[in-house]
Amino acid sequence: METRKIPSGPRLAGAAAIALTAALAIAMGGPAQAAPNKPHPPNGPTVDIQLLSFNDFHGNLEAPGGSSGRLIVDHTLPAGATKPTDVTKDVGGVEYLATHLAQAREGHPYSLTVAAGDLIGASPLLSGAFHDEPSILAMNALKLDVSAVGNHEFDEGYQELQRMADGGCIDDGDGANNQNSCPDGTFPGASFDYLAANVVKQGTNQTILPAYVVKNIKGVKIGFIGMTLKDTPTIVTASGVAGLEFKDEVATANALVPVLKKQGVNAIVVLIHQGGVPGQQTWYHDGTAYTVNPSYDAACANGAQLDPTSPIIPIAKNLDPAIDMIVSGHTHQPYVCDIKDPAGNDRMVTSASSFGRLFTDTTLTYDRRTQDIVRTSVHSANMLVTRDVAKDPAETAIIAHYKELVKPIASRVIGQISGDVTRTQNAAGESALGDLIADAQLADPSVVGPYATPVIALMNPGGIRADLTYNASSWGEAPGDVTFEEAFTVQPFNNYLVSLDLTGAQIKQLLTEQWSGVNAGSGRKILQVSAGFAYTYSGTTLGAVTLNGQPLQDATTYRVVTNNFLAGGGDGFGTFLGAQNVYYGGLDIDAFAAYLTAHSPYTPGALQRITMQ
Template structure:
C-alpha cells in the first residue's frame, strides 16, 4: 500500500496536504456518469508582460490569417474569464517570469506571479528563466519571504506563488542533499526503486488536481539545455536530466497511486513555418517533438513552451496512438484551450474526445477592470525609476543582425561593457551574447512623453533585463580564437545555430563562411595589432557567458576572474556619454566566402 506521504506529493507537490484524495470518490458510484469533462487553459512564456507588449512582440497571426494586436494582463484576464467554466484547470509551461519588463522585474517578478494567481493558475512547469536569479530565488518565489538583498516590495512581505511549480528533470547533483520532494516521497519499495532510477528531485516532479471526481496528473519538465542558457552560479548544485527519462519515471510515480490521466507541461518546443494560423500544425520536428513522441504512452497530452511559437499537432506516442502536442506563442498572446473527457471507471483520458484551440488574446474585448487597476498600481510604483532619462540617440539603434552577425545595439553594449571594466578589471576587449539584447532602442518618444531621441531607464532595462554581473577573465590568444570558433555550428559543444558575439570596437577579425569548424576565424586584432596564440588577454563579458552559457565553453578556461558592475548599469553609463549617440557601424567583423 502506498504511503500517505507519497499521496501528498502526488496531489499537489512536495508540501501539499492529501485530504482531497479521500474526498474525491463519488458517494454513489452507480449514479456516476461514464465520462466527465475537463478543460485545460494553458499559457507559456509570459515573461512578466503585465502591460500589453509592443512591436512584433505584441502582435499575433490569428485563425483567419490576420495580424492583430494581442496580449496584456488585463486582456488575458478577460479572455480567461470568458473561457473558464466549472470544469477548468489553468496550467502553464514555464518562463512565466524572467527576462521581464521593468514593471515586473524591478520587484523580482512578484507582481507577475501574483497576477497569475489572480487568474486562477494552478500548476506550472519551471522554465529556464525561472532560474535566472538562481534556485534559491526560485524557492523564495514559490514559498514566500522578502528578497534577501532588496527586501520587501511596496506590497509588503511576499506570500509565495498560489500555484504549484513542478520540474521532474531538475535534480540535485549531490544525492545526499535534503529535498522537500524527497522527504514527501515515503520509503516504500516501489518508491525506492524509482528513486534509484531518478535521483534527488530539487522540485516537486508532479502535481495532481481533482476535477469532477477524477484526478489529473501534471508532470513538469524544463529543457535539459538550461545549464547552457542561465548563469551557472545560481544552479551550481543542480543537474537537468533528459526530459523523456524524467517524464517516464514521473509517469510511473503517478500510476503507482492510480493517476492515469496524465499531462506533460514541458518547457521545450519547436520552430514553425512562419505566418501560419495558431491552430495549424506548423511545428518543424525538433527537440519538442522528440519529447512529445517518446514519453510514456500513459501520457495523454503534451503542452509545450520555450520556442515562443503557436501550433496544435497530433503526434504518435510510442504505442502508435495519437497524442496532442501544442504550444501557445509567448508574452500572453495566446491561451491554449484543451477540452477532454475522462472515463470515470478507468480514470483515463479518452483521447478521441480531445479538442484543442489556440485562442489569440485580442485587445478588442473589454479589459478586466480589477487586473487593469492592478497593473496600473505597479506601473505607478515603478514609474519614478522607469521614466528617468539616461541618454539621447540620433536614430533607432536596432538589435537586428547585419550580414556579419553584429547589430548596432549589440556593438554599443559591448563598448559600454569594455568602458565599465577597464579600470577595475583591466579589460582589453569585451564580448556580448546577442540573445541578451532583448529589444531595440527607438528614436520616437514613448507614452511617458520623454521626447524623441530620449532614452529612459525603462527603455534601457527592456534592452538589458537580466541583471547579469560583468566579469573579466584572462584568455590566451589561442583560447580567444576557440571562443570565437564556438560561435558556429559543427563544434564539440553542439552549438545549435550560429551565435555571433557582439565585439567591442577595438576587436576585429575575419571569418569564413565555407571553412570547416576550427578554421573559420582568422586575423584577430586588438587595437589594430595581431593577436598571438600565447598572448594574455583580459576579456570582459557577462557572468552568463563567463560561466559557459550559450555553449561558449571556452570562457570557462579563463583565469583570474574579476567581477564588476551589473550589465544594465554599464549600459546606462554608456548611454549617458557622448550624447546624442549615433548607431555604431557593424564593420568590426569581416566575412569572406
C-alpha cells in the same frame, strides 16, 4: 524568510484603492467572489474536461509592444506583388488574457488552467523591478492551477524560485539594484502548484519543488508532471543553477507514471519547458502555392509542420504511452500537433507562443470506468488573446499599483549623453544608436559563461524603438541625463542576450540574409554591429568582411552575441538556428544601462562600420 514593511510610495485613492484591495485579495489567495452556479453535466460514464494552457509569459503584465505584441494571423498578396506579405494582429496583455480565460471557462464546470514554464524572468521593468512578485500575483488572480518551471525561473537561483512558490520577502533594500521585494510588506507566493520533477539538489534525489500534483475535480483525477529542459544549466548563469542537477526529461516522467498509477491516477498530462519550431507554411492564393512565415494556427493543421530537428519530438516519441497529453514551451512558438507515442498512437503536443499572446483551449473526455482520458477525444486549438474585450479589473489594479511604485526606478539617472543618439540610419544602414547597443552587448559579462568571450555583436534594427534625446526630461533631470526609463524605452522588449558559435561562412550568410530570403521583398534589415567588425556591400552582393582589420575566415569559429529574437531566427535570419554552444546571458536592457554608466558622457563615433561600394 522574514516579512518586512517597506514604504510603498503614493497610495491609490477612491475606486482605484477599492479595486486594488479586491485584486490583492484574489491574488493573495484571500476571499474571492463565488463563481455563478452552473449546471453540472449528468453523472454518466464520461465527463468532458477543459484544459486551458499557456507558456513563456515572462512577466508581460502590460500589453507587449512591437513585434513582441503581434502574431501572424493571415497572409495577403498585394496587387502586382510576387511575394505574399504577413497580416499581423496586436495581441497579449494579462488584463486581456485573464478575461479571455474567464470567458473560455464559461459552461465548463470541469476546467483547469496550466502553464509550461518561464512565467517569470526576462521580464519587463514593471515586473522585474519587484523580483517578479507582481507576475506571480497576476497568475494567482487569473486562477492558474499548475505550472512547470522553465529555465528563466532559475535566473535568480533556486531559493528565489522557492520563494516565488512559498512566499516571503527578501531584504534587498528599498529599490536597491533596480529591484525591491515586498513594497507592501508581504508576498504570499503562488496560489498555484509550481512543479520541478527533474530538478534535484546535487548528489540527492530531493526535488526543489514537487514533481507532480494530482487535481481532483468532482471525482475526476488528473495527474500533472512538470519539468524544465534538462539543458537548463547551459542557458542559465552558473549562479542560478549552482548546487542543482537537471535530470533527463523522458526518464523522469516515465518513472513517475507508476507512482501516479499506484494512487489510482490514470489520466496524466506532462507540462514541459521544451518545445519545437514550425517550419515555413504553405499558403494558397488563387490556386497557387506560396511559402510564407507560419501563422499562429499553422502547425500542424494549416500548411506547416514542426521542424524534424525540434527537441520536443524525440521527447514526445519516448514518453510513456500512459501519458495522455504534453503541454510544451520554451521556443516561444505556436503549435498544436499530434506526435505518435511509443505505442504508435497519436498524442497531442501544444504550445501557445509567448508573452500571453495566445492560450490553448483543449477538450478531453474522461472515462469514469477506466479513470482515464479517451485519447481519441483530445482536441486543441490556439486562441488569440485579442484586445477587444474588457480588461480584467483585478489585473488592472495590480498593474496600476506597481506602475506607481516603479517610478523611483524608472526615473533613476544611469548616464549622460553629449548630444542626441539616434536610430536614424545612414545610406549603408548604420546608426549611432545601433553602434551603441551593439557595443553594449559585446561588453556584457553575463554572456561569457563557460565559452570564449564574444568578439562580434549583432543587433536587429527593429528592436531599437526610440532615440536617446539630449533635451528629454521626463522626471526633471538635467539635459543630457539618461534615465532608466529612457533606456528601457529604447529597448522595451526585455530580450535576453545569447552568445553562440558561428563560423565565418555562417556570419557571411547572415549578412546576405539582410537582403535575401524573406527580406528580399521587404527592404533591407541591416544588422547593427559592434566596434572592430566591419563589412562592405553593393546592392545584394556582400564585399569584404573584417574583424579588427583582418579578413573573416570561412572555416574559423567566432563567438557572437545577439539577442534571443535573432538567435531564434527572427527577422528572417535563419542561419542563427545552426549556431553551436548557445549560452543565455542577462537582459539586453541591463547591458545597455551598464554600458551607458561606464561610458558617460557618451559621444557617438563616426558611422564607418558598414559601408556601401
